[in-house]
Amino acid sequence: MGFLKIDKVTKSFGSLTVLHQTDIEVEEGEFLVLVGPSGCGKSTLLNMIAGLEPVSSGDIVINGRSMNGVRPADRNIAMVFQSYALYPNMNVGENISFGLEMHGVPKEEREKAIDSVADLLQIKHLLKRKPGQLSGGQRQRVAMGRALVRDPDVFLFDEPLSNLDAKLRVDMRTEIKKLHQKLGTTIVYVTHDQIEALTLSTRIAVMFGGHVQQLGTPKEIYDNPANMFVAGFMGSPSMNLFPAKVAVKDGKAIAKFPLADGSDAELPFPEGAMTDHDGRDIILGIRPEAITDKLGADRSSNAVHTIKARVEVTEPAGSDTYVVAEMGGKEVTARFRADVEVKPGDTFSFAVNMDKAVAFDPETEQRLK
Incomplete structure (x- = not known):
């Protein structure tokens, strides 16, 4: 069984089905990217893994434990949002440690964790600054630091680079890839950018119309597309x-x-x-x-x-x-x-x-x- 198992999961709002039966297994340490155009169901699936949306049917299992009915705070996941979601009245160090503080982690352990993550992300010199004093790339590093400091089972990234300019997106993409290679963490990452999907992932789920059109390695997806949608969507210029x-x-x-x-x-x-x-x-x-x-x-x-x-x-x-x-x-x-x-x-x-x-x-x- 995979470290993260999405087992026959569906999502409906009334009579509208936005995610049809989906089965994906993610091994520990994998980097899975959910990619597709707006409205394809990728963010809905991520939100169900996070517990922000209930599943309509099926089950999501993390590290051998069913998540049905489990609150987001009790899932041992960490999420990095597109909007950074930093507290403007707190400095960088306080933003990073806030979750640990809420979970009752002693101050000495919090400070050690902040120091370690700030060193990893090269943001030690920013610890006393407020989010309003940071660039977009720096804010995204802080948001990643807040997730990393918790040492969760699964990291969830929801289009984290879409607010950055083109060059900074490329730079941050490299940083995220290096981080994954260094830490070996399990990541599920949502994007509409197929270049991000191809460069970051160990496996890709290409989604369209609430269905997973193809699940495979970047090479499999690129060289052997399962259908014309995947062929046309993945690659720039497209096939x-x-x-x-x-x-x-x-x-x-x-x-x-x-x-x-x-x-x-x-x-x-x-x-x-x-x-x-x-x-x-x-x-x-x-x-x-x-x-x-x-x-x-x-x-x-x-x-x-x-x-x-x-x-x-x-x-x-x-x-x-x-x-x-x-x-x-x-x-x-x-x-x-x-x-x-x-x-x-x-x-x-x-x-x-x-x-x-x-x-x-x-x-x-x-x-x-």
Whole structure:
């Protein structure tokens, strides 16, 4: 059994079901990220783990103990909120130690805990300041310190970085990752930012419409999306999805689709793949980095094939250049090296790594095996 077990949990408000049956097990020391767009049910699930919302059915078990009917204060969890939730009239040290004081921890132990956490988070010089004198990043460190000082079974993070500017978000993301690696704590983290999900987690639950669409490691989620929602949501730029048709020739399956000049492109699938789907319409999914220039293609792959297509748009992005072309009647984004000379209107040879291609059923939107 996992250290945190979400067992057949649902949540309804009257006749509206906002979280359908959900089963997730989190091992001790794991970093689980719940990711999805607004309204997908991720914050509702986090609030049920915290005890801020009752479950409609099912059970949540933490460290072998059912949480049904257990008050938030008795769950031995610590939560870090998006809004920091610091007491403005208390200084940093008092904010960090407030929970310990409420639980009757002796002053000497409190001071030792404050000192240890302040040292870990590098905020010792801030202990006498009030929250109003701190930057957003400093406030978030204090909020994390208040959670860390309690040594809980599970840490819950509710979009903790969304109020920070882009650079500070990246910096704090690194700090949280380092903290997890150092302490080995069990964390459940909610975000709508798929880059945060991919970089921080040991496992990701991608949520949409109150359902867990896929649960897996960052690599599994990125390389083998279970459906078109996961494929399109995870990754930046997102996976290219465009119509194609499977044809089997001499025992080998190929994907056929039209190009902007009226010709048809033919891209062979890897050996043995998709041979049971002759004549089937599919949605072909290929990530931008798997469509590139010849010299930028993966030399370890035996499934790189070239097609000529007209360049519609180029988007220099510093270390890369994103190139947009039309394939299968859709705009497709390719990721080129920064020094490749290419401009709109050019007909260019695109190298496509079909080892990285996935196929989806156009009707069910589920991945085809």
